[in-house]
Amino acid sequence: MGAGFVxxxxxxxxxxxxxxxxxxxxIDIKQAVAIANLxxxxxxxxxxxxxxxxxxxxxxxxxxxxxxxxxALIGASVAVASRRRPLxxxxxxxxxxxxxxxxxxxxxxxxxxxxQDPFSQxxxxxxxxxxxxxxxxxxxxxxxxxxxxFLMFGAGVISGLLGIGGSALTVLVxxxxxxxxxxxxxxxxxxxxxxxxxxxxxxxxxxxLIDPDLAVPVILGVPxxALIGxxxxxxxxxxxxxxxxxxxxxxxxxxxxxxxxxGIR
Amino acid sequence: xxxxxxxxxLADFDMESLVERLLSLGMVVSIGFLVVAMVVxxxxxxxxxxxxxxxxxxxxxxxxxxxxASFLVHLGIxxxxxxPYLRVLVSMLYFAWVDxxxxxxxxSGLVLFALTYILILD
Numbered sequence: 001m002g003a004g005f006v007x008x009x010x011x012x013x014x015x016x017x018x019x020x021x022x023x024x025x026x027i028d029i030k031q032a033v034a035i036a037n038l039x040x041x042x043x044x045x046x047x048x049x050x051x052x053x054x055x056x057x058x059x060x061x062x063x064x065x066x067x068x069x070x071x072a073l074i075g076a077s078v079a080v081a082s083r084r085r086p087l088x089x090x091x092x093x094x095x096x097x098x099x100x101x102x103x104x105x106x107x108x109x110x111x112x113x114x115x116q117d118p119f120s121q122x123x124x125x126x127x128x129x130x131x132x133x134x135x136x137x138x139x140x141x142x143x144x145x146x147x148x149x150f151l152m153f154g155a156g157v158i159s160g161l162l163g164i165g166g167s168a169l170t171v172l173v174x175x176x177x178x179x180x181x182x183x184x185x186x187x188x189x190x191x192x193x194x195x196x197x198x199x200x201x202x203x204x205x206x207x208x209l210i211d212p213d214l215a216v217p218v219i220l221g222v223p224x225x226a227l228i229g230x231x232x233x234x235x236x237x238x239x240x241x242x243x244x245x246x247x248x249x250x251x252x253x254x255x256x257x258x259x260x261x262x263g264i265r
Numbered sequence: 266x267x268x269x270x271x272x273x274x275l276a277d278f279d280m281e282s283l284v285e286r287l288l289s290l291g292m293v294v295s296i297g298f299l300v301v302a303m304v305v306x307x308x309x310x311x312x313x314x315x316x317x318x319x320x321x322x323x324x325x326x327x328x329x330x331x332x333x334a335s336f337l338v339h340l341g342i343x344x345x346x347x348x349p350y351l352r353v354l355v356s357m358l359y360f361a362w363v364d365x366x367x368x369x370x371x372x373s374g375l376v377l378f379a380l381t382y383i384l385i386l387d
Contacts, residue, residue, distance in 0.1 A: 038345065045288045045348050058280060062356055062372040069376050073383060123368065191284075194349035195376060201346060202383045206323060212316035212338045216299055219345055223292055 018218065019163055027214065033079060034204035035214045036163030037197045039222050044194025046223035055187035057127045060142055060174065067149045068170070068192055069199045071156020076203035079161045089260030096253035099246055120145040129184060142178040151177060152192075159193070160200035164256070167193040168249055175242075182241045278363050284352060291348025298341030306334040324384040350384065353377050 018039050022032035116125075125142030142148075151173045159166020170192050174185035204210050303313045317335035319327050328343040330336050357373035360366045 038342070041345055041349060042292075045292045045345070056281065056284075058284075058356060058359070059366075059369055062360065062369045062376075065353070065376045066372050069379050073379065191352070194288075195353060195380070198346055198349045198380060199383065202324070202380070205327060205346075206383075208318065208322075210342070211318055212335065212342065213314050213318075215342055216303070216314070216316065216338060219295060219341065220299060223296070 022214070030079065030204075030207075031209050031211055031214065033163035034201065034207075034209040035211070035218055037076070037160075037200040037204060038210065038215055039218050040159070040163075040167060040193050040197030041201060042219050042222040044190050044197065047190040055129045055184055056191050057125075057142070057180070057184055057188050058191075059123065059127075060125055060178065060180065061188050061191045063123060063125070063145065064148060064152045064170070064173070064188075064192055065195050067153040068156040068159075068166075068196045071153040071158075072160035072166070072196045072199035073156075073203060075157035075160025075162075076200040077160075078157075080203060080207045080209070085260050089257055092253045092256030092258075092260060096250065096257075099249050099253065116141045116143050117145070125178070127184065129181075131181075131183065138181055140179070140181055140184065142174075142180055144177050144179075148173050148177045156196055156199070159196050160203065162256075163200070164252060166196055168245075168252055170196070171245060182245070186241060186245075278359075280359055280363070283355065283359075287352055287355060288348060291344060291351070295341045295344040295348070298337045298344060302334040302337035302341065305337065309334065323386075346384070350377075350380055353380065 018036050019029075019032045022035060023029055027035075120141070120143050123142075123145055125145060126140065128137055128139040130137050152170065155166045155169035155173060158169060167189055170189040171185050174180045174188060175182055178185075180188070201210065302316075306313055316338045317331055317333070319331075319339070324343060324346060328339050331339065353373055353376050357370055357377055360373055361370035
């Protein structure tokens with residue numbers, strides 16, 4: 001349930017809670033990653049089903065999913081066959097570094113919005129949503145579509161490979177690179193991570209790593225936590241949402257470094 | 266007259282609500298299968314689990330009938346996996362038919378093709 005709450009409030013998957021918990025109980029790390037991919041799907045379905053109206057951007061989702069799915073398929077395929085200690089260390093460093101970037105940006109305040117690049121203009125990556133907490137309609141434009149696609153491929157690889165971090169990077173790409181409002185980033189990420197998790201889970205399913213004995217309690221417990229989290233998202237400010245995201249990102253970064261230094265079973 | 270009706274239908278089409286309902290239904294079906302499986306197992310054997318795990322399968326093989334309540338568990342997991350798959354299918358149809366946006370229909374179609382291959386055809 002904790003995995004679901006953290007996932008829906010921050011727009012990220014719940015693997016950050018799930019994988020340490022499962023490995024603590026001597027579950028094979030690859031099975032834990034497989035179940036984390038299932039939990040990502042569960043969180044995506046649960047959060048999006050209670051999504052705020054007109055928050056997710058389906059065009060952004062459709063564009064980024066192409067790269068995310070490809071990356072997840074490759075990442076999961078590599079994970080089934082290899083060791084991952086160096087990648088845990090690398091991802092932990094990357095995620096902590098991203099925290100610093102977000103924190104710096106928050107301190108400097110909202111910068112002037114850059115004009116939309118021609119490629120993003122052709123894709124019509126724009127939208128609007130009604131923000132309940134601010135009581136007004138907010139219009140926005142997505143930018144840097146090619147770079148976002150490339151980074152989303154990397155997010156997919158990490159998600160498939162490690163079971164955590166992919167969704168955190170998805171929100172990062174949408175927020176920092178595409179310049180989407182945080183609530184749109186989180187809501188759209190909830191759609192993308194579902195498909196990303198499906199791509200990874202399909203590889204693990206074929207490898208026989210999805211244990212129904214582990215899957216059943218995760219599928220039943222995660223939606224409850226996600227439902228509570230997504231109900232709270234509506235009436236929170238963008239600043240609050242970003243704070244939640246930062247806190248989880250720091251925890252995730254430290255956790256991955258600890259995994260890498262401590263060894264992986 | 267028909268074009269006016271279609272234009273009105275397009276203007277009123279609520280993709281967000283459709284996706285929300287689809288994802289909700291997927292979760293309800295998935296959880297429903299799992300709960301029924303646990304109840305059946307409990308009455309049959311006095312315990313919940315363990316469930317049969319099928320090695321090296323695609324989704325269709327994973328969801329094939331097997332003896333006992335494990336079949337319901339496999340259907341529940343399968344329903345969970347099919348939910349985002351169907352969401353992508355709906356997105357593709359929306360972009361192709363409602364929004365008449367070829368680019369995004371192709372993007373969704375690519376994703377759907379990759380998922381279909383790995384889930385069903387592989």
